[in-house]
Amino acid sequence: MKALERILADFGSPADAGPARLAAAEALSTHALPTRRDENWRYANLRALEAVRTFLPGPAPSISPALPPALPGYSRLVFIDGRLQPQHSLPDTALLGSLRRSAAGSADAGPVPFAFSGDGRFGLIARMFAPEPIALRVAGSLALELISITTAQACGSYLELDLELAAHAQLELVERHLGGAGPTGLSCVQVDLQLAEQAQSTHTRLLQGAPDALHYDTVAVTVGAGAQYLLRQVSAGAQTARSTIQVRLSGREARTQIRALATAHEAQVCDALFTVLHEAPGTRSDQLFRGIASDRAHVACSADVQVSAGAPGARVVQSLRGLIDGAGAEVDLRPRLTINTDEVQAAHGATTGRLDEDLLFYLLARGLSPVEARSLLKWAFLAEALNAIDAPALRRAAGQGAAARLADTPATELLQ
Amino acid sequence: MNAPLLKIDQLSASAGGAPVLHGVSLEVNAGEVHAIMGPNGSGKSTLAHVLAGRPGYVITGGTVRFDGADLLALPAEERARAGLFLGFQYPVEIPGVSNAYLLKAALNACRRQRGEQDIDAFDFLNLVRDKMRTMHIDEALLTRGVNEGFSGGEKKRNEILQMLVMEPRLALLDETDSGLDIDALKIVGRGINSLRAAERAVVVITHYQRLLDYVVPDQVHVLARGRIVRSGDRALALELERRGYDWLLEAAPAMA
Ligand SMILES: Nc1ncnc2c1ncn2[C@@H]1O[C@H](COP(=O)(O)OP(=O)(O)OP(=O)(O)O)[C@@H](O)[C@H]1O
Numbered sequence: 001m002k003a004l005e006r007i008l009a010d011f012g013s014p015a016d017a018g019p020a021r022l023a024a025a026e027a028l029s030t031h032a033l034p035t036r037r038d039e040n041w042r043y044a045n046l047r048a049l050e051a052v053r054t055f056l057p058g059p060a061p062s063i064s065p066a067l068p069p070a071l072p073g074y075s076r077l078v079f080i081d082g083r084l085q086p087q088h089s090l091p092d093t094a095l096l097g098s099l100r101r102s103a104a105g106s107a108d109a110g111p112v113p114f115a116f117s118g119d120g121r122f123g124l125i126a127r128m129f130a131p132e133p134i135a136l137r138v139a140g141s142l143a144l145e146l147i148s149i150t151t152a153q154a155c156g157s158y159l160e161l162d163l164e165l166a167a168h169a170q171l172e173l174v175e176r177h178l179g180g181a182g183p184t185g186l187s188c189v190q191v192d193l194q195l196a197e198q199a200q201s202t203h204t205r206l207l208q209g210a211p212d213a214l215h216y217d218t219v220a221v222t223v224g225a226g227a228q229y230l231l232r233q234v235s236a237g238a239q240t241a242r243s244t245i246q247v248r249l250s251g252r253e254a255r256t257q258i259r260a261l262a263t264a265h266e267a268q269v270c271d272a273l274f275t276v277l278h279e280a281p282g283t284r285s286d287q288l289f290r291g292i293a294s295d296r297a298h299v300a301c302s303a304d305v306q307v308s309a310g311a312p313g314a315r316v317v318q319s320l321r322g323l324i325d326g327a328g329a330e331v332d333l334r335p336r337l338t339i340n341t342d343e344v345q346a347a348h349g350a351t352t353g354r355l356d357e358d359l360l361f362y363l364l365a366r367g368l369s370p371v372e373a374r375s376l377l378k379w380a381f382l383a384e385a386l387n388a389i390d391a392p393a394l395r396r397a398a399g400q401g402a403a404a405r406l407a408d409t410p411a412t413e414l415l416q
Numbered sequence: 417m418n419a420p421l422l423k424i425d426q427l428s429a430s431a432g433g434a435p436v437l438h439g440v441s442l443e444v445n446a447g448e449v450h451a452i453m454g455p456n457g458s459g460k461s462t463l464a465h466v467l468a469g470r471p472g473y474v475i476t477g478g479t480v481r482f483d484g485a486d487l488l489a490l491p492a493e494e495r496a497r498a499g500l501f502l503g504f505q506y507p508v509e510i511p512g513v514s515n516a517y518l519l520k521a522a523l524n525a526c527r528r529q530r531g532e533q534d535i536d537a538f539d540f541l542n543l544v545r546d547k548m549r550t551m552h553i554d555e556a557l558l559t560r561g562v563n564e565g566f567s568g569g570e571k572k573r574n575e576i577l578q579m580l581v582m583e584p585r586l587a588l589l590d591e592t593d594s595g596l597d598i599d600a601l602k603i604v605g606r607g608i609n610s611l612r613a614a615e616r617a618v619v620v621i622t623h624y625q626r627l628l629d630y631v632v633p634d635q636v637h638v639l640a641r642g643r644i645v646r647s648g649d650r651a652l653a654l655e656l657e658r659r660g661y662d663w664l665l666e667a668a669p670a671m672a
């Protein structure tokens with residue numbers, strides 16, 4: 001049986017499924033999963049899905065996870081294989097009060113093409129199976145860290161988050177996806193984030209799943225008038241990782257800034273699609289991606305910016321760079337910019353190459369060893385993306401994760 | 417005891433498949449300053465790069481001994497650690513690597529070679545601040561990326577700063593004086609002179625005799641078409657300034 005049929009068979013027709021889950025299953029069976037023939041999925045490793053033994057969520061885990069130190073000022077929710085672990089979480093009372101755990105999820109949002117028939121379809125799997133979907137409405141300000149751990153149970157680990165920011169609300173959201181070593185199954189994450197006018201959110205995502213994990217995540221963000229969405233994403237985990245991110249700048253002068261980096265080595269595949277839709281006047285997007293592929297790894301990034309006819313005065317900045325650091329390594333960058341209105345300012349560039357021999361020699365001529373010189377230059381290559389993470393503890397953790405997937409590990413003193 | 421610090425014997429090398437150096441011989445003793453002059457494209461930078469161990473050149477003949485050792489057998493980083501410093505004609509920009517980091521890494525590489533411990537952070541800052549004052553470099557440049565957005569003159573002064581921090585036995589300075597204003601030239605000259613010592617030597621590659629007013633050479637050599645066609649004392653530099661190179665080129669046969 002093909003993966004899609006097995007997903008649907010594993011889902012079955014559960015009596016207790018709410019309308020959102022049923023709608024998700026229905027949409028998946030109608031529209032099926034993307035294939036490599038789809039423009040935006042050419043580099044995704046979809047074959048890996050065929051090897052998943054079961055799509056069912058695992059039983060309640062009994063492990064006591066090693067958690068990273070708490071982030072000062074943050075509430076924390078810990079999920080293991082998709083199940084909330086209250087004993088490891090550090091929620092404040094305000095958070096608990098506003099937390100709705102219901103399978104109804106985002107059914108009331110109505111079907112959106114991105115999620116139901118477009119690039120967001122992988123999120124449907126998370127929606128179908130997530131044992132404890134989380135819905136949260138933020139009115140004032142909230143700093144929230146979500147830790148999702150996939151254990152070596154070789155079952156599915158699903159997370160669905162539905163976050164809504166009221167006007168002027170502020171959300172510092174940190175997502176950390178971790179995994180234990182061993183045969184992990186599929187990890188599927190769906191995040192919906194809606195920012196009403198003047199809301200602000202910084203969303204930091206550290207994807208550090210186990211080396212043999214399969215991770216597919218989908219993030220759909222809508223940014224209202226005058227609102228600002230900052231995304232920092234470090235993809236440095238899993239055997240196969242695919243991130244599908246869509247940011248809709250739907251309100252006047254909505255803004256987004258994306259700083260993403262990906263590192264992969266051995267035979268890992270790390271692929272991302274960032275879609276930014278400028279739908280209103282005066283919207284701005286600024287996107288930066290840095291990816292390093294070592295050994296035989298494959299890093300891909302598609303960055304698709306669409307400026308609609310209703311978005312005059314939009315500003316678009318895009319910088320994608322890839323570094324190939326292995327005989328069999330591959331980096332594919334695909335910038336796309338579609339502009340359907342006048343008065344748009346756009347600056348974009350995409351380059352892929354190997355380490356610059358002139359820079360390497362300069363460092364050798366200053367007595368640095370070849371290993372030191374190479375890792376220093378790789379570090380420098382990642383610096384702009386990494387330094388966008390403000391919190392030192394997070395930046396360090398992100399740097400360590402990224403460094404672990406380079407061919408040579410940088411000196412720890414660089415991980416500031 | 418009296419062996420030269422650097423002894424280049426009949427060195428020939430090609431770059432990009434084309435022969436560039438045709439049997440260069442040169443001896444530099446500790447305590448001396450030599451100047452190498454010569455027309456554009458005559459092989460001066462090639463000589464400096466070959467000595468510093470830059471990849472991409474093929475040595476087709478000759479030997480180089482540095483401090484008694486076979487220099488050409490060493491990889492670039494070991495030449496640097498052994499005390500051979502190349503000041504680049506075109507210093508590269510390395511965004512994302514701070515100047516301070518590079519200076520410290522370079523210094524520690526030299527210290528380890530000498531069997532010393534890594535420098536303590538406090539001592540390092542004191543040392544670098546002191547050298548930066550000598551070179552009139554703004555301390556703010558410490559935290560910037562290496563040469564990132566530096567002016568031409570700042571880049572050249574930064575090369576000398578690196579040299580002062582590393583304290584090499586032999587400094588090979590490739591047109592460190594090019595593009596400097598009068599004041600910066602004096603500062604660079606002072607920086608070079610502050611390194612002069614009985615156990616060290618300096619080789620400056622230059623197009624202008626002006627630098628030699630500040631850094632007075634013991635010997636001046638003319639490199640033309642990949643070979644040293646004349647050597648002399650300071651007066652040779654003055655003569656070149658007056659007469660150009662043509663009279664020497666006529667005397668030197670072109671290589672096939
Ligand atoms: N990698 C290379 N491939 C091909 N030719 C090269 C290469 N490097 C140097 N050359 C050639 O070797 C010759 C000498 O170059 P070099 O840079 O050493 O000259 P130079 O004396 O330093 O000149 P300048 O005074 O302009 O700095 C030039 O003709 C140059 O084009």
Ligand SMILES: [Mg+2]
Pocket residue numbers: 460461462505590591
């Ligand atoms: Mg030159």
